[in-house]
Amino acid sequence: MNSEKKQFILIDDDPTFNFIHQKIVGLSSCAGDTLVFSSAAEALNYLEAEHENADSECIILLDINMPVINGFEFLQKYEKLPVVNKRQINIYMLSSSLNPDDRAKSKQFAVVSGFLNKPLSATDVCKLCAGAA
Amino acid sequence: MQQFCSGNSSFSQVFKLVRPGLGIKYSFESIREFRDQIFILQLRDELRPYKFKGQFVLSDDSQMMAFCGSPWVTSEASLVEMKVNIADFALHDSVIDMLHMITAVMMERQDNKTLTDEIARQKDFYQALWDNIPVDLTVIDTDQKFRYVNKSAVRNPEVREWLIGRTISEYLSSRSRSQEFIEQRQAYLNKALLTGENITYTDSYNENTVNEKIMLRSLFPFLEPDGRKSIIGYGLDVTEIMKSRAELEKKNSELEKLNHELDTLIYSLTHDLRSPILSVIGLTDITLQHANPSDEIRNYVSMMRNSMVRLDDTIKEIMTYSRNLKTKISFTEINIPELVDAAFAGAQHYVTHEVHLTQNLSVDSPLYSDKIRLQSVINNLVTNAVKYSRKDSLSAFVKVFVSVTAEQFLLRVEDNGEGIPIDQQGKVFEMFHRASNNSTGSGLGLFICSEIVRKLGGQIKLESVPLKGSTFTVTIPNTPI
Numbered sequence: 001m002n003s004e005k006k007q008f009i010l011i012d013d014d015p016t017f018n019f020i021h022q023k024i025v026g027l028s029s030c031a032g033d034t035l036v037f038s039s040a041a042e043a044l045n046y047l048e049a050e051h052e053n054a055d056s057e058c059i060i061l062l063d064i065n066m067p068v069i070n071g072f073e074f075l076q077k078y079e080k081l082p083v084v085n086k087r088q089i090n091i092y093m094l095s096s097s098l099n100p101d102d103r104a105k106s107k108q109f110a111v112v113s114g115f116l117n118k119p120l121s122a123t124d125v126c127k128l129c130a131g132a133a
Numbered sequence: 134m135q136q137f138c139s140g141n142s143s144f145s146q147v148f149k150l151v152r153p154g155l156g157i158k159y160s161f162e163s164i165r166e167f168r169d170q171i172f173i174l175q176l177r178d179e180l181r182p183y184k185f186k187g188q189f190v191l192s193d194d195s196q197m198m199a200f201c202g203s204p205w206v207t208s209e210a211s212l213v214e215m216k217v218n219i220a221d222f223a224l225h226d227s228v229i230d231m232l233h234m235i236t237a238v239m240m241e242r243q244d245n246k247t248l249t250d251e252i253a254r255q256k257d258f259y260q261a262l263w264d265n266i267p268v269d270l271t272v273i274d275t276d277q278k279f280r281y282v283n284k285s286a287v288r289n290p291e292v293r294e295w296l297i298g299r300t301i302s303e304y305l306s307s308r309s310r311s312q313e314f315i316e317q318r319q320a321y322l323n324k325a326l327l328t329g330e331n332i333t334y335t336d337s338y339n340e341n342t343v344n345e346k347i348m349l350r351s352l353f354p355f356l357e358p359d360g361r362k363s364i365i366g367y368g369l370d371v372t373e374i375m376k377s378r379a380e381l382e383k384k385n386s387e388l389e390k391l392n393h394e395l396d397t398l399i400y401s402l403t404h405d406l407r408s409p410i411l412s413v414i415g416l417t418d419i420t421l422q423h424a425n426p427s428d429e430i431r432n433y434v435s436m437m438r439n440s441m442v443r444l445d446d447t448i449k450e451i452m453t454y455s456r457n458l459k460t461k462i463s464f465t466e467i468n469i470p471e472l473v474d475a476a477f478a479g480a481q482h483y484v485t486h487e488v489h490l491t492q493n494l495s496v497d498s499p500l501y502s503d504k505i506r507l508q509s510v511i512n513n514l515v516t517n518a519v520k521y522s523r524k525d526s527l528s529a530f531v532k533v534f535v536s537v538t539a540e541q542f543l544l545r546v547e548d549n550g551e552g553i554p555i556d557q558q559g560k561v562f563e564m565f566h567r568a569s570n571n572s573t574g575s576g577l578g579l580f581i582c583s584e585i586v587r588k589l590g591g592q593i594k595l596e597s598v599p600l601k602g603s604t605f606t607v608t609i610p611n612t613p614i
Contacts, residue, residue, distance in 0.1 A: 014408060020415035027423055065404055096407045098452050099400040100505060118408070119415030122422065 005032030006129055007056055011043045011074065012036075012063035012094070021061065021094070021120045028122055030129035032056070040069035044077055059128055061094040061120065064102055071095070075109045092116050092128065148174040151184060164189055165198060173205060183215050192235050199235060269348070269368030275361060277301045277322055286368065325352040326362055335371070347372045396459065403452050410448075413441045439573075442482075447575040453509050454581045457588060460505075464612055467500040469535055472508050476515040480531070487526035488519050491533070498539040501612050506585045511544065513578045514605050518548040521569060521603070542591075542609045549602040558597055582607075 008025045012018050018036045025031045037043035043060075064071035071093060078091075090113040093106045106112045116124055145159035151173040157163050168189040175184045187202015204215055263270055269286035273279055279296045287293045296304060301322060305315045325332045331353055338346040349371045352364050417438035420426055426434060470492075477490050515531060523529040534545040553561060557568035562583040565576035586593045591609030 014412070016412040017408075017415070020412065020419060023419050023423070024415070027419075065401075095404075096411050097400065097404050098407075098449065099404075118411045119418065121418065 005030065007032045007058045008034045009043065009046075009058060009060045010034065010036045011040060011060065011066075011071075013038055013066045014063070017063070017118060024120050024122055025125055028125040028129070031125055040066055040071070040074035040077075044069075044074065044081070047078065048081055058089045060089060060091045061116070062091055064093060064095040064097055064106075072105060072109075075111060079109070079111060090128075090131075094118060094120060147177060149177050151175050161198065165191060165195075168198070172200070172202070174200070174202075181215070190235065192239060194239070197235070197238075267370075269350075269366070271366040273301065273322065273364040273366055275326060275363065277319065279304070280363070286366075321352060322364060325354045325364055329354050336368075345372065346370065347375045392459065399452065399455055403448050406448055407445060410441050410445045414438060414445070417441070443573055447577070450575055450577040450581060454577060454584070457506060457509075457581065457585050462503045462506070462588065464501045465504055467502050467504055467507060469494055469496055469500060469537060472504075472511050473515075473533055473535065475508065476511045476533075479512075480515050480519040483516060483520050484522065484524075486522075486524050486529060488522045489530040490515075490519075491530065492535070493532070494535045496535070496537045498537055498611065500537045500542050502542060502589060502609060506589060507542075507609075510582050510585050510607060511546075513582045514544070514546040514607070517578060518546050518550065518603070518605075520573070521571065522548050522550040523602075537611065539611060539613075541611050542607075544607040545604060547602065547604040552599040552601050552603055553595070553597040554599050558595055561595060562593070 008031055010018055010021050010025075012021070015038065018038065022034050022036055025034050035046070037046065062071050062074060066074075069077070075091070089111075091109075091111050092114045093102075093112060094116045095102065096118040103115050106115055150157055150159070153167055153170050153172070157167050168191060170188070171186065172188060173184055173186050175182055184205035185200070185202045186205045187200055189198050190201050191198050204217060206212055206215075263281075264284040266283065267285060270281075270283040271279055271286055272281040277300045278298055279301075280298075282293050282296050284293070287296060301318055302315050305318060310318075321332045321334060324330070331351055333349065333351045336348045336350055338344075338348070347370075348368045350369075351367045353367060354362060354364050357363055417434050420434050421431060421438070473492050473494065477492070480490065481488060511533075515533065518531040522531060528549065530549055532545075532547045534543075534547070536543045551569065551571065553568050560566045561568050561579050564580045566580070567574065567576040583593050586607055586609060589609045590612075591607060594606045595603065596606070597603035
């Protein structure tokens with residue numbers, strides 16, 4: 001059972017959202033362990049280093065509006081990582097942005113599977129686990 | 134008389150004055166003095182020394198004198214000798230005949246003078262017109278020589294006169310224009326002459342100085358009545374127009390930049406405002422669903438959550454309003470069921486009782502409209518209907534009816550809720566107006582709806598009976614791409 005559960009990686013600079021989202025994901029029975037990164041750089045470092053070992057499915061919830069490296073810049077760097085082809089990773093943008101340009105821009109990245117609005121709900125997590133979001 | 138003298142001979146060469154004999158000279162003035170006397174003239178022709186008797190008649194303007202008389206015949210033999218017949222002599226008074234003839238000649242001369250005067254007057258008129266028109270005018274012949282130049286084109290009268298008969302190339306060389314420039318202007322002329330099309334270009338003078346002048350020039354080829362091709366050159370000073378256009382363009386691009394900056398500002402402001410609100414909503418959700426709070430705390434946290442949702446809705450409405458004002462309408466094919474489902478999805482959360490949501494969609498044609506705007510209108514009307522629905526889970530309903538034809542989109546949202554007081558019905562679409570005491574909104578929703586519908590070229594209408602319910606009807610033209 002445990003091996004079928006998906007790992008969640010949360011990338012957001014806002015600690016409150018990280019707390020809430022970690023809690024929501026943790027309370028869901030279908031989700032596996034949760035990793036939280038408060039900056040895009042940390043997440044990139046992890047993904048670059050850990051791709052050899054990890055083989056389970058993974059879902060990344062990515063904030064757009066972050067200091068230093070924002071969500072879109074993260075995506076540009078992420079696309080060049082070797083991990084992209086080795087692991088099944090689905091990236092979802094998770095934002096409070098109402099700017100339609102942000103949605104349009106996310107669609108331009110092939111690695112992005114969808115766009116979610118904050119705050120994440122338990123229903124969202126179930127859908128993500130079922131691969132339907 | 135013509136048989137006796139050639140055209141160029143003077144009077145004294147042809148005739149000898151026989152009578153009056155004394156005191157008269159061979160001059161116009163002298164003959165005029167003696168004109169009340171009978172004259173006898175003799176041809177100075179030794180072979181034909183014929184005599185004529187008669188009198189001189191003076192014209193009205195005293196410029197002309199005519200001799201009226203007949204051959205001096207003494208016998209029938211002399212008639213034969215002079216090769217004339219009796220029939221050659223007038224039957225009536227030759228003096229009167231002559232007067233008639235003189236009058237006819239005078240009238241013809243008068244007519245000619247009137248005509249000449251009129252032509253001169255018209256020439257002056259057109260000359261004045263051409264010289265005073267605030268436009269450069271030139272007429273150029275096929276060989277690229279100036280035939281006419283008006284005052285506006287060249288102010289100096291000497292240069293103007295010098296120009297006539299000179300070529301474009303000579304003129305431009307005299308103005309120190311480069312060979313390249315001259316060749317280009319010659320090419321324009323040739324093109325106009327060859328193709329018969331109008332050629333338009335601009336010339337700049339004193340560039341980047343305070344005296345900068347920009348002329349818009351056009352070459353109009355025309356065919357003259359004799360078949361010659363000529364060109365009317367036309368030049369208009371467009372310096373002010375070009376300057377103000379450049380200024381407008383600059384201002385416009387500044388405004389566009391400012392507009393874009395404002396857009397970005399609004400998006401990042403709303404984003405920053407919403408983040409903490411959404412955090413609180415997320416925290417209340419965790420508290421309510423997973424922290425097993427007491428009923429009292431559950432009640433407080435629910436109220437907190439509702440306040441936060443309302444605040445977030447207001448921010449979203451302001452956002453929608455600003456977006457509707459500033460964003461261009463973008464037509465795409467609309468998936469109506471998707472829009473209605475999206476509106477239904479969030480609506481139930483606004484009330485604690487259950488509302489029966491039904492939809493009846495009749496789509497006979499693809500619908501083309503602005504997706505984001507249309508979604509706002511549907512969301513707003515459905516949310517309103519749910520918020521003010523009957524507080525009874527068994528009977529409360531919201532019915533959405535949509536009909537799409539090739540011509541129009543019709544949306545009807547009907548509820549059996551509290552309705553709108555008659556005196557408030559005219560005001561519901563006003564900005565910040567809240568028609569219900571139970572209103573929890575910002576008073577922006579229906580105002581934004583009507584603004585969007587208006588922008589899409591449609592109409593929004595309300596029918597409501599207090600305590601029975603309300604029906605909002607929206608019609609928007611279906612705009613094929």
